Amino acid sequence: MEKYEQYYVPEQSHWPIVGAVAMFLIAVGAGLTVMQLSSDVGYGQYVLYAGLIILFYMLFGWIKNVIHESQTGLYSAQMDRSFRQSMSWFIFSEVMFFGAFFGALFYARVLSVPWLGGAGNNAMTNEVLWPTFEAVWPLLSTPAGETTQAMGWQGLPLINTLILLTSSVTLHFAHVAIEQDQRAKVKLFLGATVALGCIFLALQVLEYMHAYADLDLTLQAGIYGNTFYMLTGFHGVHVTLGTILLLIVLLRLFKGHFTAKQHFAFQAAAWYWHFVDVVWLCLFVFVYVL
Amino acid sequence: MSTVAQSEQNHHDHHAAKGFKRWLYTTNHKDIGSLYLIFSLTMFLIGGAMAMVIRAELFQPGLQLVDPHFFNQMTTVHGLIMVFGAVMPAFTGLANWMVPMMIGAPDMALPRMNNWSFWILPFAFAILLMSLFMEGGGPAFGWTFYAPLSTTYSNDNTALFVFAVHIMGISSIMGAINVIVTIVNLRAPGMTWMKLPLFVWTWLITAFLLIAVMPVLAGAVTMVLTDKYFGTSFFDAAGGGDPVMFQHIFWFFGHPEVYIMILPAFGIISTIIPTFSRKKLFGYASMVYATSSIALLSFIVWAHHMFTTGMPLAGELFFMYATMLISVPTGVKVFNWVATMWRGSISFEVPMLFSIAFIVLFTLGGFSGLMLAITPADFQYHDTYFVVAHFHYVLVTGAIFSIMAGAYYWLPKWTGHMYNERLAKLHFWLSLVSVNVLFFPMHFVGLAGMPRRIPDYALQFADFNALISIGGFAFGLSQLLFVAVVYKCAKGGAAVPDKVWDGAEGLEWEVPSPAPYHTFSTPPEVK
Secondary structure (H helix, E strand, O other): OOOOOOOOOOOOHHHHHHHHHHHHHHHHHHHHHHHOOOOOOHHHHHHHHHHHHHHHHHHHHHHHHHHHHHHHOOOOHHHHHHHHHHHHHHHHHHHHHHHHHHHHHHHHHHHHHHHHHHOOOHHHHHHHHOOOOOOOOOEEEOOOOOEEOOOOOOOOHHHHHHHHHHHHHHHHHHHHHHHHOOOOHHHHHHHHHHHHHHHHHHHHHHHHHHHHHHOOOOOHHHHHHHHHHHHHHHHHHHHHHHHHHHHHHHHHHHHOOOOOOHHHHHHHHHHHHHHHHHHHHHHHHHHHHO | OOOOOOOOHHHHOOOOOOOOOHHOOOOOOHHHHHHHHHHHHHHHHHHHHHHHHHHHOOOOOOOOOHHHHHHHHHHHHHHHHHHHHHHHHHHHHHHHHHHHHHHHHOOOOOHHHHHHHHHHHHHHHHHHHHHHHOOOOOOOOOOOEEEOOOOOOOOOOHHHHHHHHHHHHHHHHHHHHHHHHHHHHHOOOOHHHHHHHHHHHHHHHHHHHHHHHHHHHHHHHHHHHHHHHOOOOOOOHHHHHHHHHHHHHHHHHHHHHHOOHHHHHHHHHHHHHHHHHHOOOHHHHHHHHHHHHHHHHHHHHHHHOOOOHHOOOOHHHHHHHHHHHOOOHHOOOHHHHHHHHHOOOOOOOOHHHHHHHHHHHHHHHHHHHHHHHHHHHHEEEEEEEHEEEHHHHHHHHHHHHHHHHHHHHHHHHOOOOOHHHHHHHHHHHHHHHHHHHHHHHHHHHHHOOOOOOOOOOOOOHHHHHHHHHHHHHHHHHHHHHHHHHHHHHHHHHEEOOOOOOOOOOOOOOHHHOOOOOOOOHHHOOOO
């Protein structure tokens, strides 16, 4: 057999069990917090915070461990492929997660709302349950009578779309630069991407404030508000995570990590960012414009 | 199939760590495989105990032992535990143990994440079981947690159920990613795709299904959470949503999920049947294609669980025909197994006994599935004990029997000892008879109209139910024999050679028994 590089199998590690305890506390804490929303006892949130703190401690330690191993050259090309493939499959699972919520959106728009309005063979559904209900999308007035206003696509959402698209372009420039080993250029473009991500998030918060204060568009405003907030909300969470990942990569660049050949962390964060971008485009089309 | 030029002496300096740290901190695929298997067996016994409560209540008509709300918690948690706690971790455990050894890999692709995938599971089930003891009780809406049962009418502890399911999902997704990447990236030189053992093939496809649908389950429970606690109305018509939407989202996960629980079983049976028939598997390539077809079809049949929800006619017809189509690749498999045995030099060791029972009884479960697929007939069968009989035939005599078969088949390789043949045979025969006493009469009471998930029933079902309960207790007690066999085998027994079964093929039989702590640190050459 010709040259074979040893596949690195790490020695025992305590990080996973620390992570498992963190997940346990987060799940119990989140559960209790939600259950205690309408009561005066509120110890659940402290369990949740404890879990989050341990999770961040774990992530910090684990990632530090991995970076150290990577820097000391323990990872072969085969190991690198394992990382890349795992990241791709992780992103695929995220696609399916958003798929569930897009599915709910399409189901409501195409089936359940028209049916409530009497479409298909549902004339009696409309007649018996809510005869005054009219099926339109966005659903500004629910069968139960909750009213709201629609969020237009012009203004903030359009600006945010342009911001995210620009950030994908700057990130691509950074990627090209890292492959040519032009480190100053990488830092510049990656820094710009992180900044654009932060601006996007700030504008998203402004948009939510506008929706709550001026449009009466709340999480409780019927299926239109539900899908609006769940989709944009989960997207926002992913932008936050993506920004953090890019920021870590940027800090590592300043510490002198990565080469033109070996930069898996950069690549993974970039893939993630492009994925978040594509989700936004779908969102922009199906939640805002159409 | 292959020659292994492997010097195991190299690895004798790599011994397992001592004490509890070995298990908490381990990155070894064999340790993690054992942990999964032990966890799964524990869950199988807990879930089984809940089934005993159900059968005890149903022994006679009328309410006698438990109150109906507790009965509902038992049916719900029994289902959740058996699906997510017993069957799925058992297959993941087998994959952890066997996939690296079968493809000549040093370990799983991401050993630390592998540890994490396992250790979050016991915590998830601790949360689920904990909620049973809290004020208001545990989940009582069925393992399918249909809205509005899980939203409007559920107790306040539902949030704990939601987050427990989230953790189970995260565990499955991480485990599945590990399996896929291991298979794609860590195969030994020469281990080409069409040389892969079928257990590896079926797990590859299963892992793909897991990554595709577990996030959808996460979406479903998240919507249940917001509907119940945050005032959204995804599943509430008053806000423009639809309770039936829940069923669509749930079963989009749920149907691939049932194949997640049977495809690895197909892989195990396809491994064992050739060994004890002393013949090559008949139609290897067609098995691979059939498995892939089943996986793809599993995405377009979900609404056959929902024929009575008032879907448009076109939907009823589409899902009926698509469902029936699945019997074609499944039939290919059954015929291939039978053809493998045809004119084979068959011997009846315990793994083979379980495998043959699997073929007959799983096929029976498949046939009742075909009956349920016929939309107009399903209007009659829906939510009766006929459905319960159907899915217990495919899951107990299907998935569980295959797990038993696999456990007996590989136990000597894991422990280095042969199991106690007499006890194991006793376990098999008692299980075989009792499982049929348990589930076969359910077809009859179901066809006669006995609804599922109720603590009481009409008097005409009394005799059959008493019989079913007796079968249930017998089957449950028989499984304690399995625990005894495994325990004895781990402790000692006749030493076995590297190649435990004379007809066996594959890399796992070319390493010593018991398998050393690290195998294939240098990949073998597969010819």
